[in-house]
Amino acid sequence: MNENIPLLSIRNLSTHFFVEEGVVKAVEDVSFDVAEGKTLAVVGESGCGKSVTALSVMGLVPESAGRVVDGQILFRGDDLLKKTESQMRRIRGNEIAMIFQEPMTSLNPVFTIGNQIVEAVKLHQGIKGEHAWSHAVEMLRKVGIADPARRVREYPHQMSGGMRQRVMIAMALCCWPSLLIADEPTTALDVTIQAQILELLRELQKQQNMSVMMITHDLGVAAENADDVAVVYASNIVETASVAAIFEEPLHPYTQGLLRSMPRLGQKMERLESIGGSVPNPLHFPQGCKFHPRCPIGVSDQRCRTQQPQLREVAPGRCAACFHAKGYGD
Amino acid sequence: MSQNGKNLVEVKDLKTYFPVRKGMLKRTVGHVKAVDGVSFKIESGKTLGLVGESGCGKTTVGRSMLRLTKATSGEVFFQGHEVFKESRAGLKRLRRNMQYIFQDPYGSLNPRMTVGSIIAEPLRVHSVGSPEQRCENVNEILKRVGLSSDHARSYPHEFSGGQRQRIAIARALVLEPDFVICDEPVSALDVSIQSQIINLLQDLQRDMRLTYLFIAHDLAVIEHISDYVAVMYLGRIVEYTSAKRLYESPLHPYTKALISAIPESKPIKDKQRIVLDGEVPSPSNPPLGCPFHPRCPVAEARCRHEVQSLADVGTETEHLVACFRALEGEK
Amino acid sequence: MNEDNINSFQRSSLWHDAFRRLRRRKFAMVCFWIVAGYFALAVFVYIAESIDPTMSAINWKEQLGQGMEYQRPSLCSVKTIFGTNFLGQSTLISTLYGVKTALAVAFAASVISIMIGVPLGAAAGYFGGVVDDIVVWIYSTLSNIPWIILVMAFAVVLNDDKIMGGKLSGEPGVYLAIGLTSWVGICRLIRGEIIKRKESEYVLAAKAVGCSNSRIIFRHLLPNVFHIIIINFSLRFVSFIHMEVIISFLGLGDANKPSWGKMISAASSELTRGIWWEMTAATMAIFVLSLALNIFGDALRDCLDPKLRMER
Amino acid sequence: MPAYIIRRLLYMIPIVFGVLLLTFLLFNVVGADQAVYRLAGNNPTPEILDDIRHELGYDKPLIFSIDSQFVTHVKKAVTFNFGKALDKEPIIDKLKNGVPYSLALTVPMFFGIVVTSVSLAILAAFYRGTWFDRIILLICVAGMSFPYLSYIIFGQYFIAYKYDLFQIYFSPQRSIWSNAALPILIGIVVGIGGNVRFYRTVMLDEINSGYIRTAFAKGLSTRVVLFKHLLKNAMIPIITNTVLTLPYLCLGSLLLESFFGIPGIGGITLDAIESRDFSVISTMTFIFSILFVIFNLISDVCYAFADPRISFD
């Protein structure tokens, strides 16, 4: 494997949804890389298009409503968008696995968890019968489920939320994927459970040497788990950088605002800083820089109001999409 | 707890159980002890933060206090009135001064009513003022929460989550109450909006001399807004102290774990964190002894069958904890 | 701005949204106008009949004996556009009268079933306990009896002069029978919806504000299930029309009023002789109306509440 | 499980009681005297009428007595000894004779409706948004809108008489299947419209759910996802809906049996309604409601097989 080629490379991806009221540009001109063995955190607020990006990679954008209109998704150099359905099926769950936010609804309630894991094992690994089941038990043990031989015969509703997310992880990892897409894996969980799951993910990533694309809205989660961070605002990537850099010196005003508005433990202040206004409706994005109405600089800058800044490398290893970012030029 | 007479609200040994029915005749075979003996006081003008994981009973405490959920036993005093013993009319009177802000800004606003009539509803129910006056009140409170009076004609679904929460706050405050229970008012909001609402709540508290019971699962938010914090676990308060002290020197192992579990907002490698094993037990079948003992990293033999009630560790600031080891360690 | 102003804005904008979406569906709007046309016809027949039962141009009785033979459909005169039956009565006019009968019965029955079902369902759902038990008992009892038998039984009983002094025979009997037996569906639906919503935060918010139970039911809960009632009404309407046809076919309806069921009953054996137009006219009248209602009702459902599943 | 069934059976008691009370009020109180006139023959004297009233127990108190008419009514139902019809045949015999024919008509109809409509619904849900889906939907809505009676009358006239494809009327020489083919077909055609529409909605609800996404994310093929993951989850609404199909079957058996001369209990019921034989109507109502209750019970038990989340506690 060529070291220079990232495992997953997304180039100018655009995914649109066509609804009665118009076109929802859920993902617009998004590019980023996920390096081999590394974790990329895609951070953004709800509705900014981070989950749709993940679904686009998997080829699971609901056909009836939306489709990828432009761009490339290069996985080990091959464009996933050009693959046939059956080729994609061989990749899904095998090379690229995914876990979802709601472990409650993401597991099929009417099959035992064993059944659901074995299904994927049989499909991709060609392991049959008893072996597949023992593999499933092994996976469950690996994700820290006590008494897996018994649990494998249970149904999802017999488990707690944390357990279910562990099962989801076991299911995703049972075929040794090289890329794991984790779509808000801990949002629905309590902090103590979240800590457990994140710990588990870190451990397994190390063990299996896989890449992780972690989608989250929680900067804290990103800070603790990611190597690189991509910040998404209103369907666009506004900033990418290594995790250390982004927390050290955020370049985009949105990232800055986000970091500053978070109440921090042990640092009580009189007042929180906040970003004014609210997230724009994806049907009616503002002209120019989409952040400009909420931006302390952009709101009065003519260029921000009319022109959309492109994501551009501003320093080695980091990009930003803001005219006023340090090193953006112009 | 401080014994001065400024306590606006006092909760004594509140218990709220939900029956579990099973079997042929749907007999009650047990109880989900959602709230199992909770006591606290809130001084006038202060904020008590109530923090805990989902299912620990913090919301039930809030709802029981307002009699939105029927409590099994206990007493709640509000401005000297015993809430649970009030008549229907008395309760209605009390409710003028006790308001509730709900978690879900999408679910708590009636989608079929205009914002104006949603906010005017409390005024109308309590027959405050003439229609014109009410209208003025509505406009005024709208401005106060950062909306314009034009918004009164719109419907909730035209607003974003943050704006809706502002409407909900306006509804709670239009009667100018003394006490507001904020039930996770920001947890359903986007990160960039949360701080707006928190700031708003703080401003209003200052301007209108409000007393808050602030319920949340996010310790950082709680720390920011509260004067005192009570940590709940499985229907009980396990630790109670001032916000400052709680973060500086948490005593209960659960509190420690909770604080440690919060992701840092800075990438710190190799942070030593306490990761708790297992999950919160079911409140219908809580473990014997200290409810936290199955997950407690420092549990001893006695924790398995004895329970330490909430006791003051005897420091300068009031600091109560329900743990043998913590108490002994401090003394 | 005063409170009246606020009140005047209480027509939900959800409705406006729904109607805007509805208006965009051309096919549904065509269906809406068809249904509206039927209603207009029914009203026209009603007015024409009540102004002057003898002189009105479409008096049904007046037809009798003007011709004594079948007349095939022809364009010679308005009366024979759809042909005539063997007494020379115009099929067109019988069909028009059938519109009135069917719509009157279906409408009255719908109103009755809603008047019974909605309050009972709301009370059962909201108060729970004994009230709920009793309401559930009543409707499970009713729903465990096949509606066709129940409707017939009610029609028979209401026609019986011992009970109602003969006052409810005929048309009131039919719509009472349908209404009294079919409130179960809407009651169950409303009960479920109320149970679902009574724990919702906006109801809790109303409680926290100090609203009384009746205020919560009428001001906060019912407006939120109103669209369900409307959807249910539109879908139920079709089945009531079909029920009316079957009831009058079986001779349990009001024999004094012409109806589609009676037309079908009269025309069924005439098919053998190639007298197809009476049967076809009645069938098509029912078909077009129910098709339009079905499509319109579906569109209404999609627009008002896309998530609502059909309740039959 | 047995405890659950017993509890459900106990739960039946108030409903059955309600049915009995209702049928009693509807039929015994109102309709009794007509029966007397029917039995008295052509030119009865008032004494004969009184004799008959006495013999039939219509002179007893209505409800509030140990041997009141209501008690007799309940006793009859509980012992399954329903007494005699106006034609003096024991009603239980009528039932025994009719049930096989009714079953021969309704059971294939039932399965026909369920199988056809579920398959069509899956197809429509799979092709959602395409012309195929729209045509299926349109046909279903059109099919629902066509009056039941016209289906029967046109069907009998064109299919059986004109084109000679099926039998016009029941004939004892032929097998019941040959006799019942056309009515079954009509019943299915009438029944599938609403069902397809309903199942399609159910399928669409499920097709957008999380576990379907998970299944696709695992790399499963569409067929496995639809027929394994989707169908088993859709079973619950399907089971619920089959209970709702029952009244349609009941109506179907009434009209179809009457038009095609199939000697089932539907035809008997319609006969009884026409001749105002209230004891038969009330028995049939009772039997039908017992069937409904049992069917509900069966469907509840089926839920448990379809959905492991449902426990019998």
Added chain:
Amino acid sequence: MITNDWHRRLILLILILPTIHTGCRKDPADEKGMVLRQALLSKPQTLDSGNMSDVYSMMVGGDIYEPLYTYHYLKRPYELIPLSADGMPEVSEDHLTYTIKIKKGILFQDDPCFRGSKGREVTVHDYIFAFKRMANIKFINVNWSGWQNKIVGLDDFHEYTRQFKDEYSVDYSKEVDGLLALDDHTIQIKMVKPYPQFISALADICLSPVAQEAVNYYKDEINSHPVGTGPYRLNKWHKGSYLIVVRNNNWRGEKYPTEGEPGDAEEGLLDDAGRELPFVDAVYWTIFKQQQPAWLSFQKGLLDSKSIPKDNFKEAITSETGLSEEMRERNIRLVKFVDPSVFWIGFNMKDKVLGNNLPLRKAISLAIDRERFIDIFFNGHHVAAHGFIAPGRDSYDPEINKCGYSRYDPEQAKLLIKEAELICGDSIAPLKLNMPGSGTFFTQYGQFLQRSFEDVGLTLKVDYMDLPTYMEQTAKGKSQLFASSASAVSPDSLDVLGMFATKNFAPGSNLFFYSNSEFDKLYEEGEVMFPSDQRNELYRKMERMVMEDYPAVFLNHRVSYVLYHDWNRNVKPHAFSFGLTKYRKIDVEKRNKYKDLLRSIR
């Protein structure tokens, strides 16, 4: 998502599914053996001879049971002949004692209720049992009302049965004085008073011999297990659907009549004279609840004959020529016969408006155009009624039209209404008519009447109700006007005259509550008179007497029609008699060719 071929297979399956059934068709018309296929338009209520009263039961029961007497199949006017009796009865001077011999060697059909399942010989005790059973109070019997106070001691027996628990515990050994078995084959019946209609009453199926063994064996199920002596026995009966009767091998045998009415020979009705009966081996009776399938089946040749119900009169018959072209093409034959009956609009004489207002009643009669009514509804084939004794009855009065107000004269009706209003003191309130049905015929009939009433300035409200409700209301005297009809069961007219006797007030047959003491006196007289010109005169006098008072408007007498396929031989309808199947014959070959005929027409 990729397409697979599984769904194509599914579509194919769905398309194939409905065609599976069509493969197995077999036409019963192809079968061998002579099978007659008849239609019944309603289900027979019972096949228990003792409780039979409806036409449909008797149509089937007539083939299974044999009463003592019956009518000659071909001869007109109707003539009573012995059936199971051996000759006509010996009647005593005072007309009170009848001695009847029965044929020897009549056997019941084989049935499990008999010892060895072999039908035993019929004795007079079986006839006596039939009488006693009818009188049994516990066996609620529709025919009892007609036999009250007729036979010596039978009413006592009726009272005697009151003490028993149920029908089957009644001890039949108690003797009835009026029913004496002189020996096993001779019975002596004593009447309370002369009963001229007795012999024709003995032709009623309800007095066929009944085997007590059968009653005790089948108990409640006797309805569906008829044990008779007739030419056929029940093979299978599915209630509400079909009946099959097959040849009874125990039947004593009989021959086809050798003489008939003039013209019968030309019609081919005497072709089989003297041949051994019965011809057909089995009869399939199919019960049709809806008209359409019955017609379709007849047209298709699946039924051999079919009567035309009043609802669908126009279907087969065009106005003047009789049979329609289409029917003739198919070799369908029509036979019409006078069926002594009368349709009327009755007045409730107890009603305040109508009761003492003769001009109003007359005016209503004048307001109705009978000819037009018959034209519209019966294509002019019925006969307008001027009185109530129908043509075809002994005492029919051809001159009755001269008396009364049966012509159509709206002008005079209006004058009479003015007169009526004087009596009333006010304008006439809207009148209410009870109609015994809500089918197409009834509604159109009702509309016709409404129209006629309107023309003379009266308002009529028609209440269409089901027959049982109608009967109850009328019997309780609750109706104001009511539409009704009566058919004869014998040529004697006493039954229709009885409708006006005070002692027959409803719930008896006098639904009009008509009361006239003079008429009552004559009726008492007539009741005991035997057929004679003198009696006919008396009857006619009574009829005119009633017509003076107008308790009813008589509209028309029915002429009945039967359609039959030309392969169905020996079809001659009969107004009173049942059990005619044994005379019928089928040309099986011709029937089998009908399909080809249909094809050629198409």
